[in-house]
Amino acid sequence: xSLGQEAAELDxxxxxxxxxxxxxxxxxxxxxxxxxxxxPPRSVARRLEEVVREQWARRLIRxxxxxxxxxxxxxxxxxxxxxxxxxxxxxxxxxxSVNLFKLLVAATRLNPGRQEILVDGTTFPTDGxxxxxxxxxxGHVVRRVAPGExxxxxxxxxxxxxxxxxxxxxxxxxxxxxxxxxLHAAGALAVWDLCHSxxxxxxxxxxxxxxxxxxxxxxxxxxxxxxxxxxxxxARWQEAFDQPLTGWAGHADPFAMDEGYAGRAGISRARxxxxxxxxxxxxxxxxxxxxxxxxxxxxxxxxxxGEFFLRCLDELVPGVEVLTPRAxxxxxxxxxxxWPGARxxxxxxxxxxxxxxxxxxxxxxxxxxxxxxxxxxxxxxxRVLSGWPG
Amino acid sequence: xSLGQEAAELDxxxxxxxxxxxxxxxxxxxxxxxxxxxxPPRSVARRLEEVVREQWARRLIRxxxxxxxxxxxxxxxxxxxxxxxxxxxxxxxxxxSVNLFKLLVAATRLNPGRQEILVDGTTFPTDGxxxxxxxxxxGHVVRRVAPGExxxxxxxxxxxxxxxxxxxxxxxxxxxxxxxxxLHAAGALAVWDLCHSxxxxxxxxxxxxxxxxxxxxxxxxxxxxxxxxxxxxxARWQEAFDQPLTGWAGHADPFAMDEGYAGRAGISRARxxxxxxxxxxxxxxxxxxxxxxxxxxxxxxxxxxGEFFLRCLDELVPGVEVLTPRAxxxxxxxxxxxWPGARxxxxxxxxxxxxxxxxxxxxxxxxxxxxxxxxxxxxxxxRVLSGWPG
Numbered sequence: 001x002s003l004g005q006e007a008a009e010l011d012x013x014x015x016x017x018x019x020x021x022x023x024x025x026x027x028x029x030x031x032x033x034x035x036x037x038x039x040p041p042r043s044v045a046r047r048l049e050e051v052v053r054e055q056w057a058r059r060l061i062r063x064x065x066x067x068x069x070x071x072x073x074x075x076x077x078x079x080x081x082x083x084x085x086x087x088x089x090x091x092x093x094x095x096x097s098v099n100l101f102k103l104l105v106a107a108t109r110l111n112p113g114r115q116e117i118l119v120d121g122t123t124f125p126t127d128g129x130x131x132x133x134x135x136x137x138x139g140h141v142v143r144r145v146a147p148g149e150x151x152x153x154x155x156x157x158x159x160x161x162x163x164x165x166x167x168x169x170x171x172x173x174x175x176x177x178x179x180x181x182x183l184h185a186a187g188a189l190a191v192w193d194l195c196h197s198x199x200x201x202x203x204x205x206x207x208x209x210x211x212x213x214x215x216x217x218x219x220x221x222x223x224x225x226x227x228x229x230x231x232x233x234x235a236r237w238q239e240a241f242d243q244p245l246t247g248w249a250g251h252a253d254p255f256a257m258d259e260g261y262a263g264r265a266g267i268s269r270a271r272x273x274x275x276x277x278x279x280x281x282x283x284x285x286x287x288x289x290x291x292x293x294x295x296x297x298x299x300x301x302x303x304x305x306g307e308f309f310l311r312c313l314d315e316l317v318p319g320v321e322v323l324t325p326r327a328x329x330x331x332x333x334x335x336x337x338x339w340p341g342a343r344x345x346x347x348x349x350x351x352x353x354x355x356x357x358x359x360x361x362x363x364x365x366x367x368x369x370x371x372x373x374x375x376x377x378x379x380x381x382x383r384v385l386s387g388w389p390g
Numbered sequence: 391x392s393l394g395q396e397a398a399e400l401d402x403x404x405x406x407x408x409x410x411x412x413x414x415x416x417x418x419x420x421x422x423x424x425x426x427x428x429x430p431p432r433s434v435a436r437r438l439e440e441v442v443r444e445q446w447a448r449r450l451i452r453x454x455x456x457x458x459x460x461x462x463x464x465x466x467x468x469x470x471x472x473x474x475x476x477x478x479x480x481x482x483x484x485x486x487s488v489n490l491f492k493l494l495v496a497a498t499r500l501n502p503g504r505q506e507i508l509v510d511g512t513t514f515p516t517d518g519x520x521x522x523x524x525x526x527x528x529g530h531v532v533r534r535v536a537p538g539e540x541x542x543x544x545x546x547x548x549x550x551x552x553x554x555x556x557x558x559x560x561x562x563x564x565x566x567x568x569x570x571x572x573l574h575a576a577g578a579l580a581v582w583d584l585c586h587s588x589x590x591x592x593x594x595x596x597x598x599x600x601x602x603x604x605x606x607x608x609x610x611x612x613x614x615x616x617x618x619x620x621x622x623x624x625a626r627w628q629e630a631f632d633q634p635l636t637g638w639a640g641h642a643d644p645f646a647m648d649e650g651y652a653g654r655a656g657i658s659r660a661r662x663x664x665x666x667x668x669x670x671x672x673x674x675x676x677x678x679x680x681x682x683x684x685x686x687x688x689x690x691x692x693x694x695x696g697e698f699f700l701r702c703l704d705e706l707v708p709g710v711e712v713l714t715p716r717a718x719x720x721x722x723x724x725x726x727x728x729w730p731g732a733r734x735x736x737x738x739x740x741x742x743x744x745x746x747x748x749x750x751x752x753x754x755x756x757x758x759x760x761x762x763x764x765x766x767x768x769x770x771x772x773r774v775l776s777g778w779p780g
């Protein structure tokens with residue numbers, strides 16, 4: 001059976017194949033960049049129109065009491081099952097960088113008397129920048145360590161470690177449970193960045209005893225460009241959780257307009273300013289695609305997509321250097337290859353409607369968003385890379 | 391001439407009367423809460439549909455290079471003339487609270503060696519909460535002072551003062567130029583919160599030599615619920631501007647993915663994380679209403695609206711306690727009255743389609759957003775308050 005026949009058969013048998021129709025995607029396009037920007041669920045445009053024309057235009061200020069003010073917690077509770085969290089522990093709002101700052105300063109206060117912060121040295125750089133800035137304000141010292149070396153590096157000096165669940169560049173999936181355990185054994189807290197795993201890889205925050213986590217919603221949750229991020233603060237830490245962005249929306253009684261700040265009970269104290277409703281309700285609509293599908297199903301298909309893509313690459317582009325681990329347990333939700341002249345290759349792929357992306361140095365990334373990616377799409381990507389004439 | 395005839399005549403002569411048609415507002419509604427949430431310009435729904443269905447759905451990730459990434463600076467440059475700023479000094483993104491945190495920590499670094507922060511004691515409380523949090527991290531001491539007393543309170547110990555241009559509760563307009571001068575005379579910096587003045591009152595940041603400012607876009611700029619706020623950092627401070635939310639979007643070369651943070655030149659270093667595009671481009675569309683109108687025209691009408699409303703109150707609700715200064719030079723863009731049983735009054739007003747709001751203790755606020763508020767609207771509000779049967 002040819003790869004083309006095989007792709008057609010895999011797509012025909014795919015139990016998630018019908019989900020693609022819930023996204024507004026050109027059938028001609030192989031969209032392999034969901035690891036950077038998820039595709040738009042059709043529900044988003046409809047919902048935005050309703051929010052503007054009905055809620056904002058007709059109900060005006062009253063909409064704040066009719067579902068807007070509590071949207072951060074309500075939408076957080078929709079994300080919670082996707083990351084293995086009980087309700088009341090996830091809240092949506094602000095960018096990932098801003099959420100990181102909240103959590104990292106709070107983490108220093110949850111584990112006082114320890115001066116060191118370990119940061120995933122392979123991480124998406126914003127994590128390191130924000131850790132450096134938090135450390136400068138709190139008097140901590142940041143040390144960069146590869147995730148696999150964290151268990152050996154953590155010590156009684158370590159307040160917490162910030163680790164990426166999936167490496168943004170190589171797509172390697174790190175051992176959330178094992179690294180968390182090792183950090184805890186040394187009395188350090190575990191703060192996880194789920195940007196590249198939420199909505200793609202099963203995440204069990206409660207079960208693993210993760211202390212704090214942050215995640216992004218514009219990749220595999222399809223919330224839209226720059227959609228609000230989320231913070232996870234488990235119930236056991238909420239009372240002691242003391243974050244620095246003390247805007248009125250996290251206050252115990254925001255409309256009392258008290259002079260002093262007192263954080264609201266529960267996850268709400270991770271809120272900062274007025275929630276950004278248009279983006280937030282776009283995300284809310286985007287989450288509707290999860291109504292009849294589990295992360296487990298998505299993961300199963302994504303692994304199969306990755307497996308097939310790797311075979312296509314092996315066959316059509318022999319000798320290509322794959323940066324992503326081949327073992328399914330160590331693979332996140334993308335396949336990255338080193339490709340000399342990656343910028344030019346990206347232009348060639350784009351010209352043939354294969355949309356992926358490029359990261360320094362010379363890395364092409366192919367995201368495997370299982371809700372809308374077809375086996376035929378990854379085959380096309382491999383064919384274009386092989387010089388196949390389109 | 392009766393008040394009713396007078397209102398009709400004022401509306402008929404109003405040079406801004408046609409602007410109301412640019413907003414999606416029910417003709418029956420007297421919307422007097424633009425000081426809390428501006429009304430939706432009709433352009434917003436259209437733009438959001440285009441952003442989702444064309445830019446996001448069709449161009450996908452490529453849209454980041456086609457106007458998304460630079461939107462914070464581009465939209466900042468549209469706001470700049472509304473606050474008396476040269477281009478390249480205003481950037482949009484994040485909530486007001488988050489922007490305040492950036493600016494206040496940065497202000498301590500721009501004026502080192504001084505341990506005191508003065509905060510407007512009458513301010514919207516988020517300003518004080520954020521100042522307290524920033525001071526806790528930087529080792530400063532916060533002192534709360536009424537804006538009018540700042541010139542007497544500032545000293546060689548003061549790093550900066552954070553002052554509200556308009557008091558959110560009473561609507562009093564403070565003397566931005568005079569207070570800034572007094573702060574500068576003592577070697578302190580002046581940080582202004584423009585939330586209740588931008589889009590309503592002429593603001594001359596460059597001319598007054600203001601050091602830093604923050605403002606909100608969901609009130610008189612009609613950007614939508616929780617729309618992104620903005621920061622102003624004048625050119626003379628940009629090189630030294632050193633803010634704590636060091637997300638990748640403020641980096642000199644964000645896609646180099648360098649390990650260390652280096653802020654981009656210019657206003658961009660006030661950016662933090664990935665910009666929230668849906669909300670940001672909704673704001674962009676909302677700013678179109680300023681194409682053929684100046685803040686001066688808006689201010690002239692708003693003062694006339696306020697004058698007429700005060701006369702209506704005096705005549706129809708004699709003895710009502712008006713909290714807003716009557717002198718035009720000291721009035722912001724709202725009229726506040728003390729009203730025992732304000733909550734019940736609010737319900738009665740709302741039932742008659744007069745939408746305003748309520749703040750503790752027993753204050754009714756009537757916003758005078760001149761782009762869509764009619765003289766007949768403020769007369770209706772006074773009539774309902776007078777017990778007039780609707």
